[in-house]
Amino acid sequence: MTRLIVGKKAILEQLKKNNVISVHSLIIFPEIYKKCEECKVEYILHNDESFLKKITANHQGIIAYTKNEDYLTEDYNEFISRIENKEKITILIMDSLEDLGNVGAIFRTCDALGVDGVIYKKDNQHQINSNTIKASQGSIYNLNILRTTNLSQIIDKLKKDNYWIISSSLNEKSISLDKFSFPNKVCLIVGNESKGVSSNLISKSDVVIKIPMIGSVQSLNVSVATGILLYSIMHSR
Secondary structure (H helix, E strand, O other): OOEEEEOHHHHHHHHHOOOEEEEEEOOOOHHHHHHHHHHOOEEEEOOOOHHHOOOOOOOOOEEEEEOOOOOEEOOHHHHHHOOOOOOOEEEEEEEOOOOHHHHHHHHHHHHHOOOOEEEEEOOOOOOOOHHHHHHOOOHHHHOOEEEEOOHHHHHHHHHHOOOEEEEEOOOOOOEEHHHOOOOOEEEEEEEEOOOEOOHHHHHHOOEEEEOOOOOOOOOOOHHHHHHHHHHHHHHHO
């Protein structure tokens, strides 16, 4: 299976992994062209924009076709097998996130902070597409991602595998982040931009945490909050 990707950074990231079949461009981008020569990847120059007609993402005048989607699976056992050889594991669940900018930023943060796996829903969720890949600046390709039709069932499986399920939410039962010690196997759930984590997933959580606020702000953007929480997990280890 091949996949279309757009944008200079995402393409360069895949070239470094030797995962590109061909690059198509309106002009020569020196760094990408040089990497194509090193990897023996075809760099095709086009005289017009007809090859970009059906692309809605901000393509920057360059696209590429990759070999596969090894980073993405719909099989729980395959997903877990990639990370279970570690003592301390962090998994992130995105529950019904809708905004492209938030999803892309969260994927980048997960890559930067060494998150072991990301789980998201097939429905009622912003899906991974060329726009998402570009927003993540190619970070998606460095992650282990599970796509599922049922987050509740996946959480049940994680519990059986001894993961602590931790939701981020502001409610009367929330524990302040600075008063919580993270266990070795953590699954953090972050929720929809306006509704937060669904009540069903909160009910399945072992603990609900919140970020302590000093100023007058009541809540943070989900991508910002996710970054703080993931950094806290990393720093605790």
